[in-house]
Amino acid sequence: MIFINFKAYKEAFGRKALELAKIAESVAERSGVYIAVAVSHLDLPVIAKSVAIDVFAQHVDPVEFGSFTGAVNAEMVKEHGGKGSLLNHSERRMKLADIDFCISKLRSLEMKSIVCTNNVSTTAAVAALRPDFVAVEPPELIGSGIAVSKAKPEVVENAIASARNICREVKVLCGAGITNHEDYVRALDLGADGVLLASGIVKAKDQKKALEELAGLI
Numbered sequence: 001m002i003f004i005n006f007k008a009y010k011e012a013f014g015r016k017a018l019e020l021a022k023i024a025e026s027v028a029e030r031s032g033v034y035i036a037v038a039v040s041h042l043d044l045p046v047i048a049k050s051v052a053i054d055v056f057a058q059h060v061d062p063v064e065f066g067s068f069t070g071a072v073n074a075e076m077v078k079e080h081g082g083k084g085s086l087l088n089h090s091e092r093r094m095k096l097a098d099i100d101f102c103i104s105k106l107r108s109l110e111m112k113s114i115v116c117t118n119n120v121s122t123t124a125a126v127a128a129l130r131p132d133f134v135a136v137e138p139p140e141l142i143g144s145g146i147a148v149s150k151a152k153p154e155v156v157e158n159a160i161a162s163a164r165n166i167c168r169e170v171k172v173l174c175g176a177g178i179t180n181h182e183d184y185v186r187a188l189d190l191g192a193d194g195v196l197l198a199s200g201i202v203k204a205k206d207q208k209k210a211l212e213e214l215a216g217l218i
Helices: 015-031 044-050 074-079 096-108 120-127 153-166 181-189 207-214
Strands: 002-005 035-039 055-057 084-087 112-117 133-136 171-175 194-197
Touching (some): 002 207, 044 055, 112 120, 120 133, 120 153, 153 171, 181 207
Parallel strands (some): 002 035, 002 194, 084 112, 171 194
């Protein structure tokens, strides 16, 4: 499983975001690998209508409808075709109670939750909330080009073990520094169900070639 976070990169916003999502759709069809994208709230309605792969929000706020100026809740994301949301990314940290609220809300709407964690203990705490996925990402390796599956394999192995000891159904993604097929395969060998990455694809000079290589097509 490959999840691509578009973040707020100019290479993956607006028209370019739609182009990259269509590349991801094409690679998914040809490789047989599950590929999903997490996009800006502004781009999500257009992209969700334009591709067959799953489209996620990058964040949802822990609120219902009401007096919450600037907030985007899970219901809004679902209305526009989103299949779920990232939560607690290192660039958008959340309180545990708010993570719990959002996981429960997404579950009630039959949407998926991907909760980012930064170490083994946090992964265990989040697994107790029963999200669909936890994505282990040591912050110091995010965007570094140094894959956590190589630099800190023990973090991945221990996080997977701790998560599944708490909740056997939770799927674990390996994040931070993933850039190529070797990184992807290494993460799977360590027991991960897939990877979460951003700059390795979004910032690549040739996004199509980078994703094809990651998915094992070339």
